[in-house]
Amino acid sequence: MRYKLIVSYDGSNYHGFQKQNxxxxxxxxxxxxxxxxxxEETNIVGSGRTDRGVHAYGQxxxxxxxxxxxxxNWTKALNTFLPSDIRVISVTEVSDDFHARFHAKKxxxxxxxxxxxxxxxxxxxxxxxxxxxxxxxxxxxxxxxxKHDFYGFSTYVINKPxxxxxxxxxxxxxxxxxxxxxxxxxxxxxxxxxxxxxxIDIGRGKLSKDIVKEVLESKDRSKAGKTAKPEGLYLxxxxxxx
Amino acid sequence: MRYKLIVSYDGSNYHGFQKQNxxxxxxxxxxxxxxxxxxEETNIVGSGRTDRGVHAYGQxxxxxxxxxxxxxNWTKALNTFLPSDIRVISVTEVSDDFHARFHAKKxxxxxxxxxxxxxxxxxxxxxxxxxxxxxxxxxxxxxxxxKHDFYGFSTYVINKPxxxxxxxxxxxxxxxxxxxxxxxxxxxxxxxxxxxxxxIDIGRGKLSKDIVKEVLESKDRSKAGKTAKPEGLYLxxxxxxx
Numbered sequence: 001m002r003y004k005l006i007v008s009y010d011g012s013n014y015h016g017f018q019k020q021n022x023x024x025x026x027x028x029x030x031x032x033x034x035x036x037x038x039x040e041e042t043n044i045v046g047s048g049r050t051d052r053g054v055h056a057y058g059q060x061x062x063x064x065x066x067x068x069x070x071x072x073n074w075t076k077a078l079n080t081f082l083p084s085d086i087r088v089i090s091v092t093e094v095s096d097d098f099h100a101r102f103h104a105k106k107x108x109x110x111x112x113x114x115x116x117x118x119x120x121x122x123x124x125x126x127x128x129x130x131x132x133x134x135x136x137x138x139x140x141x142x143x144x145x146x147k148h149d150f151y152g153f154s155t156y157v158i159n160k161p162x163x164x165x166x167x168x169x170x171x172x173x174x175x176x177x178x179x180x181x182x183x184x185x186x187x188x189x190x191x192x193x194x195x196x197x198x199x200i201d202i203g204r205g206k207l208s209k210d211i212v213k214e215v216l217e218s219k220d221r222s223k224a225g226k227t228a229k230p231e232g233l234y235l236x237x238x239x240x241x242x
Numbered sequence: 243m244r245y246k247l248i249v250s251y252d253g254s255n256y257h258g259f260q261k262q263n264x265x266x267x268x269x270x271x272x273x274x275x276x277x278x279x280x281x282e283e284t285n286i287v288g289s290g291r292t293d294r295g296v297h298a299y300g301q302x303x304x305x306x307x308x309x310x311x312x313x314x315n316w317t318k319a320l321n322t323f324l325p326s327d328i329r330v331i332s333v334t335e336v337s338d339d340f341h342a343r344f345h346a347k348k349x350x351x352x353x354x355x356x357x358x359x360x361x362x363x364x365x366x367x368x369x370x371x372x373x374x375x376x377x378x379x380x381x382x383x384x385x386x387x388x389k390h391d392f393y394g395f396s397t398y399v400i401n402k403p404x405x406x407x408x409x410x411x412x413x414x415x416x417x418x419x420x421x422x423x424x425x426x427x428x429x430x431x432x433x434x435x436x437x438x439x440x441x442i443d444i445g446r447g448k449l450s451k452d453i454v455k456e457v458l459e460s461k462d463r464s465k466a467g468k469t470a471k472p473e474g475l476y477l478x479x480x481x482x483x484x
């Protein structure tokens with residue numbers, strides 16, 4: 001039986017979603033919980049990595065198991081064995097050819113910036129103490145929308161297609177908080193954090209608002225802004241043709 | 243010179259405010275930062291303990307130092323050396339007879355309950371999955387107000403005065419969140435958590451709403467509710483005659 005698992009996690013204490021040599025990944029913790037339930041070695045396949053310190057509301061994975069539990073019992077059993085910073089939202093039986101990574105059609109990421117330091121949210125939003133010109137950031141944001149080669153907004157991408165389509169990009173301001181969201185058919189390594197870092201540098205006046213177009217055209221990473229910190233980043237959801 | 247320090251901290255990663263043999267206290271971390279600034283061994287005296295996992299918006303301490311810095315420079319220097327989960331709000335010079343514990347006149351504690359589990363706030367609010375009758379809790383809450391012997395709502399209190407006056411007690415509901423606050427001339431060990439635990443047991447129908455009066459009169463801890471968990475508790479402020 002193949003199962004699709006939707007899981008949320010607080011990435012603060014993990015070295016990213018995937019297994020790491022140098023630290024614990026969320027994936028490994030879920031596999032350990034599955035082993036405790038099924039007594040079978042079970043590999044999970046995620047829709048993609050998230051970096052160290054990055055969070056998820058709805059990461060999607062699949063796994064195969066000969067154990068046949070009711071969907072709600074999978075969820076209950078997993079949440080019993082998982083630590084409190086990883087919570088399974090749902091487990092559903094899917095066809096054997098479902099693939100969490102290859103069949104992902106759309107993903108949404110959100111990035112939360114605050115201009116007021118909050119001790120209790122220090123791992124869950126990125127504090128920026130510079131004044132930001134939000135109007136300029138909004139204008140530049142629109143240049144990301146569409147099908148582009150995002151090579152200049154990524155890092156460590158070798159021999160992989162770098163053309164992605166961003167369907168939607170929004171920036172909302174709520175008091176001291178700024179939330180920037182992207183819906184795309186896929187994202188490259190460090191892509192959201194590079195885009196957000198560039199927008200921050202535009203907002204504080206370090207980069208011109210035309211830099212987005214320039215980096216997309218030149219594919220020159222060195223022209224873009226700094227990679228934004230991981231703590232503000234959330235994988236919101238992954239969508240499939242279903 | 244004597245200084246008064248107001249500090250906020252996220253207690254999640256500490257074994258309480260005071261130095262502990264078995265784990266790191268917030269106090270010790272502040273003393274280490276003071277040593278890094280002044281190169282003097284400096285003891286701080288807090289307004290009182292907070293338990294392991296309990297937070298503070300405005301804990302107050304005093305310390306003596308031969309080092310004479312501007313008030314704003316103390317704050318900046320301390321925040322440079324302190325970890326991100328402890329933030330100094332202010333440092334002010336006070337008279338030599340100011341005492342953070344003996345001269346405290348009023349303290350406010352708040353306790354945050356949620357009825358919707360939030361992964362990202364698991365260390366900062368207490369999740370209750372039982373339905374709660376908030377009206378009953380509000381009624382019982384009023385019985386705490388006034389001057390009473392709170393021995394029955396404390397633990398490990400030996401040879402200390404147990405009569406305290408609660409000036410104000412409030413319960414506010416906001417969606418899934420319930421915030422219970424107490425302003426008093428002082429609190430005994432585990433007092434707020436015992437009072438809140440009793441209110442929770444009243445809200446879920448395990449205890450009668452008259453139990454508050456009964457415990458205050460009988461001083462019988464065994465009749466009260468369970469001690470509520472630490473993660474929802476915040477020391478809001480400490481006031482002095484100034």
